[in-house]
Amino acid sequence: MATSKNALEHVPSDGISDGPMDAKGVPYSRRDYAGAQAKTDPLEIKLVRKLDMRIMPVLWLMYFFNYVDRGALAQARLNDLEQDLGMAGNDFNVAVSVLTVGYVLMQVPSNMLLTRVRPSIYLAVVMFIWSVISACTGLASSYGSLIACRFLLGFFEAPFYPGALYLLAIFYTRKEVASRMAILYTAQMAGLSFANLIAAGVFAGLDGRRGLSGWGWLFILEGTASAVVALGASWLLPDTNETTRWLSDKERAIGKSRMQRDQLVGAQEHEPIWYALKSALRDRRLWLFCAIQNFHYAGLSFINFLPTVIKGLGFTDTIALLLTCPPYIFACIASLLLAWSSGRFHERTWHITAALSIAIIGFVAAASTLNVAGRYVACFIFPAGAYSVNSVIVGWTATTLSQSPEKKAVALAVTNVSGQVAQIYGAYLWPGSDGPRYVIGFSASAAFSLLSLLTSWVMRFVLMRENRRMQQSIGGDGKVNSYAY
Known part of the structure; x- marks a missing residue:
């Protein structure tokens, strides 16, 4: 390999040369095509293990209850929620989408604030507030009170997800972050899965107790458990x-040194938050990531309707809830494998292509048949493909738009808002009148997944061109920290 005139020769204690090094003392031989390096320092490896043991469990539990609390509405629908509150027509769809309205309004301001406060206290407080609101939903006595609770739940749940992503992005390097985000995403899928088991047990054992419906008990119990987790989170979060x-x-x-070594060219430690917002909004890559996320989340619009889809195959409420669990567990496994592979090879586009292609096949298969076995198998395929790319897309966003911690925080919030907007209109792609086949919903999910896939390839070509420019501007044959694609 040709040696840059500024490169240094690194000869470790074993006498075997690692070859030329960059200005930061990292041998080029230990870097991949985008300049990311492997961990070799035992102290750094020990630190990462400590971070994993302290950060991941508490974030996982918080995200689990984040989805349990917001997803309870889908289970409540199977326990006469609509009849009890006098709902009709698209009222349920409105109740689903109004949470997203509150979610969208709070995300960007929250992440801008997050860089100026202690994340450990801030995220724990907002979790406690949303837990109380979730529990109060169980006492709703009218459609209007349900809508108010759902809006406030979305408003106070909004800070957690982009805040958790921000924490992972400032503690883990570009090669590490995708797998950690995948672990975090398993909490989402576990929440969607085990919430159905919890609901089945609550509906069977508490429906009508003390004059309260089963769905009311569900909101109260899950909200209470969530509040307990929030109390402990303030002591454990970094x-x-x-x-x-x-x-x-x-x-x-x-920790500070390793994150500095992993920074992209032109990165800086801090910048004024309003300048970071301006810089992010002017970055065309942000809007490409927004398109990828929006199309992807539109393809995930089946989240609040999967129990209803499975019930449409002729199962009872309880059986439908139980049968919704295995597809999400399977999706958890697929998500971990895809994120591990993406991190191992430091590659994004081909992984997204493979996963979303599988999702599209699943959506088409589900729309094509009402055969119980055929459609249920499809219900394993499309969640596995669609959900598994979440961590890859978000990790790609966090490591590309990371010129400062403030810009990273803003970018994560803006792209997540773009994804959540899709949940607003996505709720109307599954009208009850289209059941039990739901051709509109499945067809739309397939089309949006294809659009997300194609937009990812546009981003790949944009980043490849920018990498060439960076390499040419620096000169030499050594690898420079650049964008993964």
């Missing part, structure tokens, strides 16, 4: 590499 109280001074230094 803040930053420099300020987290359960890191030693040496660990803080290592």
Whole structure:
């Protein structure tokens, strides 16, 4: 390999040369095509293991209840929610989408604030508030009170998800972040899956107790459990590499140093938040990621309707809830495998292409038949394909638009808002009148997944061109930190 005139030769204690090094002392031989490096320092490996043990469990539990609380509405529908509150027509679809309205309004301001406060306290407080609102939903006595609770639930749930992504993005390198985001996403799928088991048990054992319906007990119990988790989260969540109280001074230094080595060209430690917002909104790549996310989330619009789709095959409410669990468990496994592979090879587009192609096949198969076995098998295929790309897309966004922590926070919030907007109109793609086949919903999900796939390839070509420009501007034969695609 040709050696840059500024490269240094690194000879470790074993006498075997690692070859030329960059200006930061990292051998080029340890970097991949985008300049990302593998961990070799035992102290760094130990630190990452500690971060995993402290950060991932608490974020996982918080995200689990984030989805349990918001997803309870889908299970409540199978326990006479609509009849009890006098709902008709598209009232349920409105109740689904109004949560997203509150969600969208709060996300960007919240992540802008997150860079100026202690994340550990902020995220724990908003979780406690949404838990109380979720529990109060169980006491709703009219359609109007349900809508109010759903809007406020979305408003106070909004800070958590982009905030959790931001925490992962500031503690983990580009090669590490996708697999951690995949682990976080398993909480979402576990929430969707086990919430159905919880609901089945609550409906069977508590329906009518103390004059309260089963769906009312469901909201109250899940909200209470969520509040307990929130109380513990403030002690366990981190803040930053420099300020987290359960890191030693040496660990803080290592954490800061490794994230600095992983920074892209032109990155800076901090910038004014309003400048970061302006910079992000002017970045054309942000809007491409917004399109990828919006199309992808539109393809995920089946989330609130999968129990209803399965019930349409002739099953009872309880059986439908139980049968909704295995597809999400299968999707968890697929998500972890895809994220591991994406991180291992530091590649995004081909992984997204493979997963969304599988999802499209599943959507088409589900729309094509009402055969019980055939459609139920399809209900394994499309969630596995659609859900597994979540961590890859978000990790790609976080590591591409990361010129400063503030820009990273804004970019994650804006792209997630674009995805959540799809949930507003996506709720109307599954009208009850289209059941039990739901051709409109499945066809739309397939089309939106295809659009997300194609937009990912547009992003790939944009980043390839920018990488060539960066390499040419620096000169030499060494690898520079650049964009993964």
